Amino acid sequence: MFKKTRLVVAMITLVIVLYAINSRQLFVKRHIEKRVTLNKRLSGMSKNQTSSPHQSAIQYNLTKHSPIASQQQRTATQFPPKQDTAKAPSHIKSQQQATTIALEFNSFQIKNVSCAKVLQGDESEIKRVRKQRYNIPNDQTLIDHTYNCDLFRQVYGYNNILNTEEEKQFPIAFNILLYKDVAQVEILLRVIYRPQNYYCLHVDGFSPDLVHKAAKSLADCFDNVFIVSKTENIVYESFQRLQADLNCMADHLAKPDWKYLINLPSQELPLKTNLQIVRILKLLNNTNQVGCRRGVGMILRRFVYRYEYIYNKNRTYKIVNTHNKYKLPPRGFLAAKGSAYGLFTHQFVKYVLTSQIAKDVLDWCRGILSPDEYYWAILNFNHHVQVPGSGQEACLHVTALSTYASWSITKTPDKCHGKWMRNICVFGGGDLNMLLNRSELFANKFELEYSYTAIQCLSEWLHNQTLSPQTIDAQVYKRLYLKKMTYQLDPWTNLKPMKYNETTL
Template identity: 20%
Template structure:
């Protein structure tokens, strides 16, 4: 044992032997004392050894039977896989992303029965928040970044859990892209502080100082998205993707760059009739009545006095920079945002951008297209809808859980996600199944994502793409 000084004991014995040689043979009583001393030493050694063995056995038994504890104070954390940043190895023992993506139902059932990987704000592993640690979590396990032909701006409104937002970012981070975040003023201080630390560590990540009063009805979503867009307007990006808290990007940075090059000046969104209980049907919806244009003298009368048809889609859209720039340059955006952000109505965040884009206003990045029919958006957002059913357990969802008429995405959806042409999947809850995030990241790193669209595919589904190609090439 470490406390037994064998060298010192040997030295003492040598000293007594030398002394005996100098003084002759030891007396009988001295020999008895010496023997007793030796026996005492061996007894002490035996006790120490037995006690150490007993403690070791107790330690091993305890380690094998106890559940893993959340360690917030550890200064050194061993990370060999991405999930180790957020979970213990014991908790993630049933996570088998390859089998999930391949649709192995047995592997999925074992993972689900074991309890899934869930993040709760009161049970989190302590993340090191220095810049080196943040960068290592984001892209330390990734190969060198590839050159991108075009850069994307990700404009995201958030309100909860830093770990989820960091994991989302790690899936799509590239030094050539730009990321702007708007935070709900009701968010906890941990999220706000952590996001600002993240922003300070990387130049292409921006967190707005202003905070917003988001709610389920969609209020302040448009305002926050456009404040973020304005903040990064001078940056070198080609398309902006608007996102909300639980939106999961399912295409790689390279795929998104290629998509931007293919779209060129085209914006992508769904096309549908707005529900009349979501906007003021009695208001004056002509551009002149809305005071929509900054300089009305430059606008033809047929545009200025034509009543806008209010349109809707989803909050998530892909906007070309030329269209965004034109909106800021020519329109009174603050006024039109207020027009749509009616505090007494529900679902107000799904109409403004669509209405401005789908009514021809002579803006750059816009073409005259007949949007009177409904057209499903087959590119922007993957969603498994189950309408008119209560939140909670739901047999129609693959994950068996419904929230706000949308099936929450668990690992049961990974195979479908891996084949989808969509850019975004909604919705992912970290308190329901964080394994979906981890495995989608692995899927993207392994280049097992769904097909990227080509020009023919886009032309068949998006009339604005066909029209913009003619306009640009004419």
């Protein structure tokens, strides 16, 4: 009996010991699992997760005394906890992005500057603002802001642009050629943007990847803004400068409803609102407006000799004068010099891209210097060919209506309150008063950093103009640009001023 009792006691004791050991192991296991789970939560804590002060203290102590705590865990235990937008709810992320974009966009606005005084030509204000430094947007900023196109259009004001019925019924196509500062292109686009218009962006093939990326990011936020389908590598005075415009024109022809095409460099800004531009184009009565001159102003060296392109192994090229006499233009055309920029009717653009005559003249332009300053004028002012939109205006020092630029190399150069760069004035705030009184539609040129006050004040003025009746002096444009001429063509070799009779409509 005694032995049986001892055996029972021993068995009960063994069971108790085993139970105690098992409980201890289970407790340790659960404790470890709890710590692992807590560490995972710490390392994955999102921006919008918050914790109580008590919880934060626990997290801090666990991490502080753990010799294997990672830097990520230590960061997660800070109070308040560091936020992670990637895991935030979509509506909260949108609010945060909108706030960030709005704050940065507002920081680009010029502060403590009276644009009204600058526009009036107030010397003391102009002198004062020259010394100011501003937060200026750049291409990376634009890429970041266009990541969410809805927010970008909302914050930058594209959704609130006034658009009259008259403008809607007169869509315009724009070529914009650029090689840097897409942020400046965006400012230009914002001023001339209307949903019914079309905008082709040609980025120089030699431009850095960041410029191409920023331009695409901008274009992707609009249905009517696009990157040209074929990019050219452009060298100053090269044929590729002209070809870039033609490439954009070819893309525009797929959109059949626009009335006029205007080609622009990216460093221009308008001097008229879109509605005023529409009304001026209507006065042209479906004719082109291209600058033109013959005689001394033709710069004969550019086409009397043939020029060739020498391509280097590094995929660049230079233009070389062969000093060999070049052939005459084809089909009895006379040479004429104009501007690289013009106002072109839809029919003219279609003719340029489809007519064999226009293609023959284009082939001739491949052997001259700066062909973009000759091609449009040659087609528009050789009236024996009856090019669509050419009218009967004589090539006799015709001023280009599209773009105004101040050159230092003319007999009577205009004043430049900005700075001279390669004989052209880069406009500053002191030039705005003069520019607002010009009859041209655009002004060239503005540099993003140097001209920032002028760019912002002119943009502000144009926006305010859209809130006014936006009248134009129709008689000015009729008197300056709507003249019909009948004249006798001079022989190609003569190059004397042409005899003409003027009949003003």
